[in-house]
Amino acid sequence: MIYDPILLILTLVFMGVGILVSSTLKGKFARYSREGMRSGLSGKEVAEKMLRDNGIYDVKVMSVQGQLTDHYNPADKTVNLSEDVYSGRHVAAAAVAAHECGHAVQHASAYQWLTMRSKLVPVVQISSMAMSFLTFGLAFLAYMTPSMTNTLLLIFIALQGMITLFSLITLPVEIDASRRALVWLDRAGITYGQEQADAKDALKWAAYTYVVSALASVATLIYFIMRFMGNNRED
DSSP states (O other): OOOTHHHHHHHHHHHHHHHHHHHHHHHHHHHHTTOBOTTOOOHHHHHHHHHHHTTOOSOEEEEESSSSOOEEETTTTEEEEEHHHHHOOBHHHHHHHHHHHHHHHHHHTTOHHHHHHHHHHHHHHHHHHHHHHHGGGGGGGGGSOHHHHHHHHHHHHHHHHHHHHHHHHHHHHHHHHHHHHHHHHHHTTSSOTHHHHHHHHHHHHHHHHHHHHHHHHHHHHHHHHHHHHHHHHHO
């Protein structure tokens, strides 16, 4: 029999790893935010140039509040850069701006993994809300009949399965966007020598956050599956 403390341990372990990776990422970006570039371009200028170089003229580059809040929105075709990235003239700004434009390039070229992820967004949003609502049910498993317990676990497996699928599909999307960004930064002469190496390092640590998230999601799904199988063996 697999007890609920295992889920708590999994959560704490991946939470700890996530905090470590996030802390390292912030440290990397703080370091590379102090590193100017010979090209002298701001994040906004880097983004606009990458879009033009890829023949994309219907995507706007916007400034948004917050730190590491940068993202590409395929719904309204906007590259949203945090204030420091938008106006910053340093390696971190160039790397992030180019990465987000990498998603715009994916969108323009109908990159299959991005298309799949976009289609899953509504399903994952519903699954996440349902998971949050049903989580309290775990506390009452001991008072449920075997059939009720198995039904709840099957629901968790289905919902977590969708979340896990989304997390796994996100990995190639993010890795490919970084690859496109680094290739373009080098080819366009935006980053030189050590600047290019540091941009690669920054994007590598950003990718690690998605890897940790995917692993945590897979581990949670495996837990629910094993719990369900364990209950059936006891029956």
